[in-house]
Amino acid sequence: MRYSQFMLPTLKEDPAEAEVISHKLMYRAGMIRKLAAGIYSYLPLGLRVIQKVERIIREEMNRAGAQEVLLPCIQPAELWMETQRWEEYGKDLLRMKDRHDRDCCFGPTHEEVITDIARREIRSYRQMPLNLYQIQTKFRDEIRPRFGLMRGREFIMKDAYSFDADEAGLEKSYQEMYKAYRRIFTRCGFTFKVVEAETGLIGGTASHEFMVLAQTGEETIVSCQSCDYAANIQKAEAKRTRPRAKGPGKTPNPLKKVETPDMKTVADVTKFLKVRPRDLVKTLIFETDQGVAAALIRGDREINQTKLGTHLGCEDVKLASDDVVLGATGASKGFAGPVGLSVKIIADYSIEPMVDFVTGANEQDAHYINVNLGRDVKVDQFADLQMVREGDLCPRCGKSLSFFRGIEVGHIFKLGTKYSKALKATYLDENGREREIVMGCYGIGVGRTAAAAIEQYHDEDGIIWPMPIAPFQAIVVPVNNKIAALMKTAEGIYRLLSSNGVEVLLDDRDSTPGVKFKDADLIGIPLRLTIGEKNLKKGLVEIRRRKNGETTLIEKDKVTETVSALIHEEMEASLQG
RNA sequence: CGGGGAGUAGCGCAGUCUGGUAGCGCGCUUGCUUCGGGAGCAAGAGGUCGGGAGUUCAAAUCUCCUCUCCCCGACCA
Incomplete structure (x- = not known):
């Protein structure tokens, strides 16, 4: 392919709309253009990849x-109705009607x-x-x-x-x-x-x-x-901490209600009561498609909503609104607790071993202390509901997770x-x-x-395609189009490589070498063959590898075998992972 | 759908607060000079200022409405 005839509109500047590197570089390298939000056209270079x-x-x-x-x-709606997904899939499913007013998606x-x-x-x-x-x-x-x-x-x-x-x-x-x-x-x-x-x-x-x-x-x-x-x-x-067998010799203290004026967060409450977050049990109220449920977890932990949803068998699980919390607990957010709560209560395994913990009292500005499972709280089910943290222990081998x-x-x-x-x-x-x-x-x-x-593969100059998915394997760059010998050699190498099955782009544009180098780097072609006057006089051509900038001079008539060897080498290297 | 930001030349932006000649850089066209890391000079082309309505002698600029795009949150290739 000749660059001069190839639609490859590269950009010097990042498009304003792009945030991540791949988006910026795809745009700049002339691979894609946007038609609407989330809808893109693939330009020739993009399509090649x-x-x-x-x-x-x-x-x-x-x-x-x-x-x-x-x-x-x-697809016809009927088919989706058979699997219930016409209802279940929600708004991600793009629906439409045909001329006979039949539902489709x-x-x-x-x-x-x-x-x-x-x-x-x-x-x-x-x-x-x-x-x-x-x-x-x-x-x-x-x-x-x-x-x-x-x-x-x-x-x-x-x-x-x-x-x-x-x-x-x-x-x-x-x-x-x-x-x-x-x-x-x-x-x-x-x-x-x-x-x-x-x-x-x-x-x-x-x-x-x-x-x-x-x-x-x-x-x-x-x-x-x-x-x-x-x-x-x-x-x-994460590996579970097992409940201590029959209590650790500590007799539970009597349940007690304490005033906690305006203490809505775990941090507030624990600081006020001078306990650690892990001594508190958070009660979170969720709205699901099967009604309201409460989830209990240790104060220093977070609920994983996906796990909760899976456990409950619900499609839709979300934190309850203020109104719902008020309705279910009788208090505003921050004071919910499991004691006397009438909705379904699911508890994370993390609270199983806890004794004399703190919870909300379902009453404005009040918490309970010395709460205990069984005696004060009736948990419907225990389940793994926690969001794993870095450093937690592996469920299989018990070593640290990263x-x-x-x-x-x-x-x-x-x-x-x-x-x-x-x-x-x-x-x-x-x-x-x-x-x-x-x-x-x-x-x-x-x-x-x-x-x-x-x-995964880019640097400050642009894309660095792994050989197997590179849009071209090599690019031939004559440094100066006005010098007939350079162009002739470049043309010759281009033809030779092409006829040997190498996917090669010839930069035959009449522009300065800087422009050609910058574009070659930007679009990330793994091998660049530079045809310069000085080297050519000695019968030499330069090969530069995009991935490490390594350049070597080779004899003009050894181009094909060298390029083929390098392509082979990089293809093999990618197979090593 | 909430919360934040933006629509001005192909791209990146200034101008808007404080209404009055639509600007800069890149790119593009032509010519000359250049040619191993985004060349120089000269001359050009290119804009319903997202759209609509209003206020005004006068609107990119003020008011209202609308559309679009981007960023932060709910599981998806």
Whole structure:
């Protein structure tokens, strides 16, 4: 490709709208342009990267035995009503009507459609395992799209769905995808972690996320320092402190109400009463789609709302408004407590061992001290509700947990029979019995993967593409277009490399070398061949590696083999992870 | 949907408080000179000041309404 004919509108300055590095650099490198909030066009350079990522995905999916399909983006409401998701999905689901006033939506994911295919086509256990995937545009009407391709409303996703006769089959398919995903992200050149995750709206029984490590990541990853436990913060557990057996020889003191004028926060109350935050039990009132509930947790800890929601089996869990708190407890926020409370009470395991603790008294400006479980408080259920903190102990091995930031580029789920049950996708087993198909689903954000690569690989001059997903492998830069010999050599090298299968860009623009160098750095081409007058007189050409700035001079007629060797080397290097 | 900020030339911004000729840098066009890290000089092109209504002799500037975008919070590739 010749630069002069390639649409590559680079920018010197960061666009005002961009906040994170990948968004800024994608814009500046002429890869994307915005049409509306969270909706982007891919310009030629951006599309090349997308296609590189897609190619790796296709190769690995095919290798794993999956077959590519392409499903419709517009889907009828009826199908979504069958799975209840027409109601459940909420506003992220972009709905519309066609000319006959029929309800439709733009697919945010394709479980319904693929399961519809499965229920029509799969009749026998002999037809499984089956894994179908597609690479397609999705639309999710996010409340707050941001960070360019990192969280768009319209985005390209690879989604795959596995169909098996039983759990054992699903386990196998899941493992196969797990391995394929590892290969995909390894081949893209990422440093990443696989973490246990929540299943969210997709539903199902187990799930893992593939996280590219980057400071700007939106996700917090909890990872054990010594074993391989890793989980999303929302899912992460810590080793539990067991309740002390039959009390530690301390007899509980009598319950007592104390005045705490205007002491609304844990900090206020504990300071006032001269106790530690961990000696207090926080009572948080939540509104859920199954009514109001109270959650108890130690004063120095935070509730993980996702865990609470999962435990309660609710889609929607939010901290109650002032009115609701007043209605449930009889006092304003800050004075809620479990003693005599009539709503459902769920307690985090952290309070199990506590004796003589402090709580709100459900009365304005008053707290109880010497509160004790059993005697004063009736807990409906104990559960793990806490947000894990850095330094907590690993639930598996008991060593310390650390935190990382990550970008979620892939997510795999064991769906089980959630969709096959709802949509009646069944088959006959070897005994002629009708059974539900066991499903898994597996997603990769393609655009986000490209963005994540930039977050992970860039410097102050621009993008540093890992070779496997670079839009071009090499760029040829003649330093001065007016010197015929330089241009001729550059042209010759360009043709030679092209005909040898190297993806090469020839910067044939009539601009100063500084401009060409800056742009080459910005768009992040791994190898730069500089054709300068002085070197050329000695029959030499300069090769510069974007990733480390290393430059070497090589004989003009050894360009092809050197470039090929370097490309090979960098491709191999990315496979090492 | 709350809370904060912004819409002025392709991009980045000033001008708005205190109404009166629409400006700067980059980019773009032409010419000459330059050419190994975003060149110099000269001459140009380019704007319904997001949109609508109002106040006024006069509105980018004041008032009201609206649209859009960005940032901070609720699980999502």
